[in-house]
Amino acid sequence: NKGKYEHYMQKEIHEQPESLKTTMRGRLIRGGSCKAKSVLLGGIKDHLKTIRRSRRIVFIGCGTSYNAALAARPILEELSGIPVTMEIASDLVDRQGPIYREDTTVFVSQSGETADTLQALEYALENGALCVGITNTVGSAIARNTHCGVHINAGCEIGVASTKAYTSQIVVMAMLALAIGDDTISSQARREAIIDGLFDLPKKVKEVLKLDQEMKDLAQLLIAEQSLLVFGRGYNYATALEGALKVKEVALMHSEGILAGEMKHGPLALVDETLPIVVIATRDACFSKQQSVIQQLHARKGRLIVMCTKGDAASVCVGGSCRVIEVPQVEDCLQPVINIVPLQLLAYHLTVLRGYNVDQPRNLAKSVTTQ
Numbered sequence: 082n083k084g085k086y087e088h089y090m091q092k093e094i095h096e097q098p099e100s101l102k103t104t105m106r107g108r109l110i111r112g113g114s115c116k117a118k119s120v121l122l123g124g125i126k127d128h129l130k131t132i133r134r135s136r137r138i139v140f141i142g143c144g145t146s147y148n149a150a151l152a153a154r155p156i157l158e159e160l161s162g163i164p165v166t167m168e169i170a171s172d173l174v175d176r177q178g179p180i181y182r183e184d185t186t187v188f189v190s191q192s193g194e195t196a197d198t199l200q201a202l203e204y205a206l207e208n209g210a211l212c213v214g215i216t217n218t219v220g221s222a223i224a225r226n227t228h229c230g231v232h233i234n235a236g237c238e239i240g241v242a243s244t245k246a247y248t249s250q251i252v253v254m255a256m257l258a259l260a261i262g263d264d265t266i267s268s269q270a271r272r273e274a275i276i277d278g279l280f281d282l283p284k285k286v287k288e289v290l291k292l293d294q295e296m297k298d299l300a301q302l303l304i305a306e307q308s309l310l311v312f313g314r315g316y317n318y319a320t321a322l323e324g325a326l327k328v329k330e331v332a333l334m335h336s337e338g339i340l341a342g343e344m345k346h347g348p349l350a351l352v353d354e355t356l357p358i359v360v361i362a363t364r365d366a367c368f369s370k371q372q373s374v375i376q377q378l379h380a381r382k383g384r385l386i387v388m389c390t391k392g393d394a395a396s397v398c399v400g401g402s403c404r405v406i407e408v409p410q411v412e413d414c415l416q417p418v419i420n421i422v423p424l425q426l427l428a429y430h431l432t433v434l435r436g437y438n439v440d441q442p443r444n445l446a447k448s449v450t451t452q
């Protein structure tokens with residue numbers, strides 16, 4: 082049932098304040114006078130000791146699920162102190178990459194039925210790794226065949242392009258990082274700040290959804306473009322990849338997410354006064370680096386659309402004309418949850434304006450169960 086919405090993708094984008102609440106329900110502990118704020122993930126609590134002892138954590142997934150894991154990687158590394166590596170499921174299987182008994186492998190899949198991810202799971206099980214699932218589907222093959230895991234509880238997602246599952250996956254993996262790091266006293270203040278940020282997140286998502294009309298206007302401007310680049314780094318490298326994936330899969334427009342640190346090593350050659358470029362430059366440790374990326378793109382007359390923190394428009398757009406998308410600020414590691422929302426809205430409106438099928442894009446399936 083689409084309710085008041087025209088399409089499932091639209092409904093699922095606007096549902097995110099609620100789906101995130103459901104994802105966190107019963108899992109955040111408010112703490113008290115003598116008890117610290119903490120996280121309780123029932124599905125992994127008995128495995129935390131093993132996870133903390135592992136030599137490496139390996140995230141494995143496809144498409145949007147891979148991007149969600151990439152968004153959570155920095156906070157997992159920070160709070161666990163364990164190296165975290167990323168694997169696209171099919172590539173791990175193609176390479177028969179080394180997986181060891183001392184590894185914790187984390188399988189991220191909305192449907193829990195993606196053939197590539199399942200094959201990688203089979204491979205990791207054969208190699209004796211601890212296999213953890215993160216899925217939206219109770220009773221799915223990933224949920225059944227992993228040793229333990231966390232259901233993201235985002236509610237049924239019907240649009241082929243994943244939206245609310247993406248933000249819920251990031252939140253679950255941030256909670257996973259908090260749970261793994263829970264025995265480290267030195268990071269307690271940081272963990273508590275993130276937990277406060279999680280409590281506040283649905284409200285902030287509601288706020289960023291108010292950009293709907295603004296994103297529709299931007300889509301109108303971009304309607305006839307051939308291509309769109311999205312630059313991000315740090316916590317928002319994943320946002321760049323995921324924003325570009327949304328535009329590509331539903332609006333059928335070529336789009337590429339680019340790690341801003343790689344700009345000079347190739348992508349800069351594409352910049353001219355016609356190609357639209359989204360630069361994600363919200364406040365975090367990488368902000369000044371992104372400011373210099375913007376300046377370099379300006380110097381080459383790039384057609385810029387800058388996503389920045391509310392109130393920062395003047396400081397990100399010095400010396401050039403650019404369009405600005407201002408978003409509310411949250412804890413740095415949760416910022417990808419906010420920043421993807423305007424890009425989801427942009428992809429949605431671009432698709433509708435271009436007259437394509439939003440919920441069932443050409444040639445794609447919600448769950449790819451064959452190889």
Ligand code: UD1
Binds near residue numbers: 123224231
């Ligand atoms: C569970 C209940 C939830 C109940 C809550 C009360 C289920 C599905 N969930 O939620 O209804 O409100 O207790 O405390 O009954 N698992 C995997 N692989 C995966 C995902 C999950 O093995 O990919 C396993 C977990 O290790 C766990 C079980 O499935 O044993 C349920 O996981 P999850 O729903 O995340 O656990 P809770 O949040 O504790």
Ligand code: BG6
Binds near residue numbers: 446
């Ligand atoms: C398909 C979908 O390719 O599978 C994508 O079209 C999705 O939207 C990908 O991200 C992975 O799916 P899952 O269910 O494993 O998260």
